[in-house]
Amino acid sequence: MARLAGRRALFAVPVVLVVTFGVFAIAAASPFDPVKGYAGTAALGADQETLDRLRDNLGADQSFVVRWWHWLTSALTGDLGHSTVLRQPVTQVIGERLVWSALLCAVAFAVAVTLGTLLGVSAARRPGSTLDRAVTSLAYTLEAAPVFWIALLAVWLFALQWDVLPAGGLTDTASARVTPGQVAGHLVLPAGVLAVSQLPWFTLYVRQGVADALAEDPVRGARARGVRERTVLVQHALRSGLLPVLTLIGSRVPELITGALLVESVFSWPGIAAATVEAATAVDFPLLAALTTLATAAVLAGNLLADLLYGLFDPRVKLSEM
Amino acid sequence: MADLAAGRTGTVWRSRGGEGRSTRTLRLRTSAVLLTATVLAVLLVPPLVRLDQQAVDLAAKLEAPGWDHPFGTDDVGRDLLLRCVYGLRVSLLVGVAAALTATVVGTAVGATAGALGGWVDRGVMRVVDALSSVPHLLMGVFIVAMFRPGVWPVVASVALTHWLSTARIVRAEVLSLRARPHIDAAVSGGASRWRVTVRHLLPGVLPQAATAAVLMVPHAMWHESALSFLGLGLPTHTASLGNLIQEARGSLLAGQWWPTLFPGLFIIVPTLAVAGLAGAWRERINPRRRSELML
Numbered sequence: 252m253a254r255l256a257g258r259r260a261l262f263a264v265p266v267v268l269v270v271t272f273g274v275f276a277i278a279a280a281s282p283f284d285p286v287k288g289y290a291g292t293a294a295l296g297a298d299q300e301t302l303d304r305l306r307d308n309l310g311a312d313q314s315f316v317v318r319w320w321h322w323l324t325s326a327l328t329g330d331l332g333h334s335t336v337l338r339q340p341v342t343q344v345i346g347e348r349l350v351w352s353a354l355l356c357a358v359a360f361a362v363a364v365t366l367g368t369l370l371g372v373s374a375a376r377r378p379g380s381t382l383d384r385a386v387t388s389l390a391y392t393l394e395a396a397p398v399f400w401i402a403l404l405a406v407w408l409f410a411l412q413w414d415v416l417p418a419g420g421l422t423d424t425a426s427a428r429v430t431p432g433q434v435a436g437h438l439v440l441p442a443g444v445l446a447v448s449q450l451p452w453f454t455l456y457v458r459q460g461v462a463d464a465l466a467e468d469p470v471r472g473a474r475a476r477g478v479r480e481r482t483v484l485v486q487h488a489l490r491s492g493l494l495p496v497l498t499l500i501g502s503r504v505p506e507l508i509t510g511a512l513l514v515e516s517v518f519s520w521p522g523i524a525a526a527t528v529e530a531a532t533a534v535d536f537p538l539l540a541a542l543t544t545l546a547t548a549a550v551l552a553g554n555l556l557a558d559l560l561y562g563l564f565d566p567r568v569k570l571s572e573m
Numbered sequence: 574m575a576d577l578a579a580g581r582t583g584t585v586w587r588s589r590g591g592e593g594r595s596t597r598t599l600r601l602r603t604s605a606v607l608l609t610a611t612v613l614a615v616l617l618v619p620p621l622v623r624l625d626q627q628a629v630d631l632a633a634k635l636e637a638p639g640w641d642h643p644f645g646t647d648d649v650g651r652d653l654l655l656r657c658v659y660g661l662r663v664s665l666l667v668g669v670a671a672a673l674t675a676t677v678v679g680t681a682v683g684a685t686a687g688a689l690g691g692w693v694d695r696g697v698m699r700v701v702d703a704l705s706s707v708p709h710l711l712m713g714v715f716i717v718a719m720f721r722p723g724v725w726p727v728v729a730s731v732a733l734t735h736w737l738s739t740a741r742i743v744r745a746e747v748l749s750l751r752a753r754p755h756i757d758a759a760v761s762g763g764a765s766r767w768r769v770t771v772r773h774l775l776p777g778v779l780p781q782a783a784t785a786a787v788l789m790v791p792h793a794m795w796h797e798s799a800l801s802f803l804g805l806g807l808p809t810h811t812a813s814l815g816n817l818i819q820e821a822r823g824s825l826l827a828g829q830w831w832p833t834l835f836p837g838l839f840i841i842v843p844t845l846a847v848a849g850l851a852g853a854w855r856e857r858i859n860p861r862r863r864s865e866l867m868l
Contacts, residue, residue, distance in 0.1 A: 277716060395840070397802075400840070531715065
């Protein structure tokens with residue numbers, strides 16, 4: 252397993268190189284001037300000499316390949332540059348916000364997996380039944396619905412109409428300190444919406460997996476032996492039906508990041524995804540480049556997790572052969 | 574969403590022998606009717622109904638859905654049904670443009686890799702793999718941030734993130750076509766590599782590429798509305814469905830739900846219709862895969 256992880260880490264190096272190179276190439280092709288972006292409104296009143304000095308300092312005149320290499324080497328020493336919009340080192344921005352994003356994603360994903368298994372299994376028990384049709388239709392509709400739209404409607408319903416949950420933020424506006432109780436209260440809506448956006452995929456795959464497993468010979472054999480239906484469902488069908496789905500969990504990281512990006516920005520959740528939008532609005536290249544790289548790393552880690560889970564749960568797969 | 578639009582969950586749609594032929598036909602017809610209605614509304618309403626979607630009527634602002642305005646009005650009294658139809662028009666246009674661009678790029682890259690083979694193929698596909706590791710929306714946000722504002726940056730950002738899957742599909746198809754006898758015949762007949770690719774390989778790939786393009790349209794629409802919603806997409810004077818939802822945030826916090834609800838429904842309906850048609854289409858061309866789950 253360690254060897255597989257090591258090999259995957261090696262494979263990740265060229266991927267990160269290609270992605271960061273692409274990011275720098277796009278920035279080089281952009282009409283946006285990094286000097287003006289750095290100086291902001293101050294650039295309007297500054298004389299040409301100051302601007303030239305700033306340009307020299309930023310290295311904006313060098314070709315993007317040189318800047319890319321410079322960025323890579325300093326990234327290895329832990330220096331990701333300076334965020335122009337937040338006026339902080341990029342590493343600090345990421346460090347402060349990563350926890351909140353991770354918390355949101357973890358809770359949402361756990362809810363989606365639990366709820367998705369329940370719904371998928373209950374739908375698969377009787378394919379074609381009213382319950383099955385209701386669950387499947389709902390899953391397809393939710394899958395087609397934009398997550399930010401669901402988030403807004405959820406705000407309207409829970410925060411405005413019923414007034415049971417806060418509409419956004421991490422804590423109440425009056426409170427100066429971050430307490431676990433407040434965070435939990437403010438987490439319910441964003442995590443719920445993010446879970447709902449991941450739910451359809453999971454439900455549909457569990458339903459298909461369990462329905463397929465229920466039609467196979469071992470299940471028929473178990474039923475013929477007079478095994479209780481619940482045991483058949485949970486111990487036979489669910490075990491073999493859930494296996495392919497579990498291994499896919501790791502590959503859902505891109506969708507989770509996409510969902511988090513939109514959910515965080517609706518709920519003003521102080522996570523890393525919301526910072527991405529802020530950075531993009533202000534064309535904060537250092538922050539955007541770091542966040543893109545970070546997301547790529549997360550996706551690669553997810554792929555590794557998928558492989559490891561596959562090997563752990565499926566005895567037919569030997570990790571050493573992957 | 575990504576799976577649905579890419580048609581990957583298309584086969585989950587059908588349950589295992591649980592539903593009859595009639596249900597399937599019904600779904601196919603519903604999808605076809607909904608999609609036709611959407612396209613007709615988008616094409617015909619603007620030239621036929623000479624109503625100005627921008628017509629401001631402050632006396633009728635934020636009216637709830639009713640007889641005069643079936644979807645209600647927004648915060649300056651514009652009719653939301655009309656705004657939604659126009660928004661759908663913009664979204665659909667951007668979606669189609671992005672899907673076409675992505676398909677052309679993806680087909681070119683995939684066909685080149687597949688036809689040339691060897692180290693070119695390996696190199697190109699490694700780059701495709703690497704670029705697929707970046708979440709689409711994040712890459713899209715990055716591209717739009719660097720080139721905004723305007724319609725073309727949005728089209729480019731959606732196209733540049735979506736050609737990867739088409740390239741994979743086309744390459745795989747080209748590789749399988751290359752093993753067929755008629756390609757061997759063309760090669761031994763003295764046809765150049767270019768001629769074999771353009772005259773024999775590409776036509777064989779087109780059906781697959783076209784299916785992928787159609788499936789990409791709702792996905793591209795979704796992407797466009799997400800970008801517009803984040804305030805990074807289309808400028809507000811070419812309001813798309815995403816812009817409408819973004820603009821409605823103020824009224825939503827004041828308790829008016831309709832300016833948010835209806836544009837979202839306008840995204841859901843075409844998406845479901847395309848997914849339904851794609852499922853039926855796949856079933857027709859390959860009935861054996863009916864119960865198979867496509868991963």
